[in-house]
Amino acid sequence: MKYGVNDKGYYGDFGGAYIPEMLYPNVEELREQYLKIIHDADFIAEFDQLLKDYVGRPSPLYRAKRFSEKYGANIFFKREDLNHTGSHKINNAIGQILLAIRLGKKRIIAETGAGQHGVATATVCALKGIECVVYMGEVDMERQAPNVSRMKMLGAKVVPAKSGSKTLKDATNEALRDWIGNPVDTHYIIGSVVGPYPYPDMVARFQSIISLEAKKQLLEQTGKELPEYVMACVGGGSNAMGMFYHFLNDEKVNLVAVEAAGKGVDSGHSAATTFLGREGVLHGSRTILMQTDDGQVVEPYSISAGLDYPGIGPQHAHLYKINRAQYVSITDDEALQAGLLCSQLEGIIPAIETAHALAYLEKMTFKPDDNVVICLSGRGDKDLDTYIKYFNF
Amino acid sequence: MNRLNALFNKKKDNLLSIYYTAGYPEVNTTLDIAEALERAGVDFLEIGFPYSDPVADGPTIQHSSEKALENGMTLTLLFEQLKDLRKRITIPILLMGYVNPIVQYGIERFCKQAAEVGVDGIIVPDLPMYEYEAMYSRYFIDNNLSNIFLVTPQTSEERIRKIDELSNSFIYLLSSSSITGGQLQVSVNIEDYYKRIKAMQLKNPAIIGFGISDDKSFKKACEYAAGAIVGSAFVKLLGTEGYLEKIQGFVKSIRF
Ligand SMILES: Cc1ncc(COP(=O)(O)O)c(C=O)c1O
Numbered sequence: 001m002k003y004g005v006n007d008k009g010y011y012g013d014f015g016g017a018y019i020p021e022m023l024y025p026n027v028e029e030l031r032e033q034y035l036k037i038i039h040d041a042d043f044i045a046e047f048d049q050l051l052k053d054y055v056g057r058p059s060p061l062y063r064a065k066r067f068s069e070k071y072g073a074n075i076f077f078k079r080e081d082l083n084h085t086g087s088h089k090i091n092n093a094i095g096q097i098l099l100a101i102r103l104g105k106k107r108i109i110a111e112t113g114a115g116q117h118g119v120a121t122a123t124v125c126a127l128k129g130i131e132c133v134v135y136m137g138e139v140d141m142e143r144q145a146p147n148v149s150r151m152k153m154l155g156a157k158v159v160p161a162k163s164g165s166k167t168l169k170d171a172t173n174e175a176l177r178d179w180i181g182n183p184v185d186t187h188y189i190i191g192s193v194v195g196p197y198p199y200p201d202m203v204a205r206f207q208s209i210i211s212l213e214a215k216k217q218l219l220e221q222t223g224k225e226l227p228e229y230v231m232a233c234v235g236g237g238s239n240a241m242g243m244f245y246h247f248l249n250d251e252k253v254n255l256v257a258v259e260a261a262g263k264g265v266d267s268g269h270s271a272a273t274t275f276l277g278r279e280g281v282l283h284g285s286r287t288i289l290m291q292t293d294d295g296q297v298v299e300p301y302s303i304s305a306g307l308d309y310p311g312i313g314p315q316h317a318h319l320y321k322i323n324r325a326q327y328v329s330i331t332d333d334e335a336l337q338a339g340l341l342c343s344q345l346e347g348i349i350p351a352i353e354t355a356h357a358l359a360y361l362e363k364m365t366f367k368p369d370d371n372v373v374i375c376l377s378g379r380g381d382k383d384l385d386t387y388i389k390y391f392n393f
Numbered sequence: 394m395n396r397l398n399a400l401f402n403k404k405k406d407n408l409l410s411i412y413y414t415a416g417y418p419e420v421n422t423t424l425d426i427a428e429a430l431e432r433a434g435v436d437f438l439e440i441g442f443p444y445s446d447p448v449a450d451g452p453t454i455q456h457s458s459e460k461a462l463e464n465g466m467t468l469t470l471l472f473e474q475l476k477d478l479r480k481r482i483t484i485p486i487l488l489m490g491y492v493n494p495i496v497q498y499g500i501e502r503f504c505k506q507a508a509e510v511g512v513d514g515i516i517v518p519d520l521p522m523y524e525y526e527a528m529y530s531r532y533f534i535d536n537n538l539s540n541i542f543l544v545t546p547q548t549s550e551e552r553i554r555k556i557d558e559l560s561n562s563f564i565y566l567l568s569s570s571s572i573t574g575g576q577l578q579v580s581v582n583i584e585d586y587y588k589r590i591k592a593m594q595l596k597n598p599a600i601i602g603f604g605i606s607d608d609k610s611f612k613k614a615c616e617y618a619a620g621a622i623v624g625s626a627f628v629k630l631l632g633t634e635g636y637l638e639k640i641q642g643f644v645k646s647i648r649f
Binding site for chain 1: 444445446448449451455459462467468469491492493494495496497498518519520521523524542543544545547548549552567570571572575
């Protein structure tokens with residue numbers, strides 16, 4: 001695949017596996033096994049069956065009528081919010097738990113920001129009866145409290161990450177430290193297309209079901225397989241990569257990735273990685289990250305815990321650098337307004353992460369026949385508190 | 394041949410190395426600490442340059458890194474401080490830190506600077522072998538700097554051979570797969586692992602690190618390797634009042 005990973009784990013200048021030797025055996029085992037396992041007939045059968053009967057796939061492609069009228073184009077929502085557990089994160093969690101079992105692992109660890117990946121991981125661990133430990137930044141535990149309770153109810157242990165900015169980046173550090181100390185029996189279910197190779201490729205493959213379905217559904221509904229625009233929000237970039245995946249080689253399709261500008265790109269409180277970042281190494285891969293001149297990682301900010309991350313996956317860094325996808329950003333205020341608009345025009349309360357993608361519609365100009373697919377990556381239940389506070393309901 | 398090679402040629406056992414984070418607890422005592430350690434008889438030193446996200450480190454070194462960054466320590470400042478290194482210190486010096494600050498500084502510039510001030514080797518825990526060979530090794534070689542690789546009980550024999558081939562001073566042996574600041578692991582399996590390494594007759598000596606905190610663990614490590622490295626336990630000492638005066642006693646408590 002033209003935009004895919006090479007056999008050394010790189011996408012152009014980005015990717016690789018910058019990990020301490022302690023993680024090498026685990027990551028190497030994954031690298032050797034993941035393609036074999038996920039192409040195995042038995043794996044495919046179980047994965048497909050769980051996606052269908054447990055997650056509820058295929059997720060609908062819904063033509064958002066009032067959004068379409070408002071923006072003057074055919075706007076489609078790919079309804080990942082209707083998945084079991086409420087977001088796209090479950091696709092990857094199912095894939096990785098099946099893989100972990102086939103690798104003989106007895107214990108699962110994960111990091112989480114918004115808590116959606118933590119909930120998805122706790123869910124699949126309950127499903128398979130496997131011990132689950134989720135690392136979550138202390139700040140995020142507060143702003144996504146309902147998800148903390150959900151994870152506990154599902155039987156997972158939630159460990160607060162207390163270092164640094166106490167958000168997603170620090171939760172990822174803690175998960176990596178745990179994995180270093182448990183090199184034999186533990187599998188780390190990374191929640192996005194980040195981390196050392198093969199994670200970015202593996203997670204992208206598990207999420208690629210989003211665009212595989214969307215292509216088929218578009219053809220059924222519009223008679224055309226290819227839309228003019230495909231849009232998604234980017235934290236680490238897994239819902240975006242899943243939404244882009246089967247459109248990457250269709251160069252006519254415009255790919256739009258929406259980052260979190262926080263209080264504004266130049267405010268000093270932002271998570272707009274491609275605007276503020278430079279090339280470097282974060283969490284095991286060479287990518288673009290927000291950092292000081294001295295190479296210290298900058299603590300990002302976004303109201304949305306799932307986008308509050310100082311880097312992006314290496315494949316995104318590549319797509320950005322070669323201009324295959326357009327990277328833009330949306331502020332907290334714009335996202336929250338778009339969340340309200342979607343609630344009141346379409347009866348769908350989106351996750352604040354997702355609302356960033358919706359908000360960018362305001363900045364685009366369409367032709368009336370344009371087909372636009374937006375990944376509705378998650379639902380907003382977890383964010384009600386934040387919405388309520390902001391709008392004073 | 395650099396100072397590290399000269400040391401290992403001369404001395405084959407009971408080697409003691411100390412790690413500390415530059416800029417902790419005070420920004421300007423980097424060389425004062427080094428001097429005190431040399432005077433106390435330490436064989437070689439690892440000076441850490443701090444990073445915001447040290448994934449291979451436990452709470453003690455995380456804390457020292459955070460404080461050092463708050464104190465304004467940067468690679469630029471560290472090289473500034475090390476200008477007088479070889480006027481004051483004769484023992485071998487390694488720099489230890491994560492790859493991203495090096496990438497930002499520029500790998501070529503980093504290696505040149507290190508060699509210029511008289512550094513002998515570099516330890517970058519998150520710079521793996523493939524990336525080192527493909528993109529970094531020529532700068533190390535050009536500047537006569539040793540690159541130090543880590544080996545854990547899970548590292549395969551084939552990989553250890555490859556590491557031995559790429560190394561030209563010593564191999565950094567971990568007593569277990571762990572972050573810094575833990576305990577020295579002693580068990581039948583670990584003894585087997587040390588014996589397995591010894592039986593491989595590597596061309597480079599092995600030095601054991603991570604989990605060496607006192608005379609007992611130091612002595613134990615020296616049964617299996619040419620020496621050992623103390624990190625977190627020393628960094629803890631640096632966090633106490635009057636730390637410069639305590640260095641002599643600390644080193645004596647580890648190795649009489
Ligand atoms: C609903 C939702 N969308 C998007 C994201 C961002 O992650 P990614 O960029 O990997 O899709 C999250 C992360 O928690 C999320 O919960």
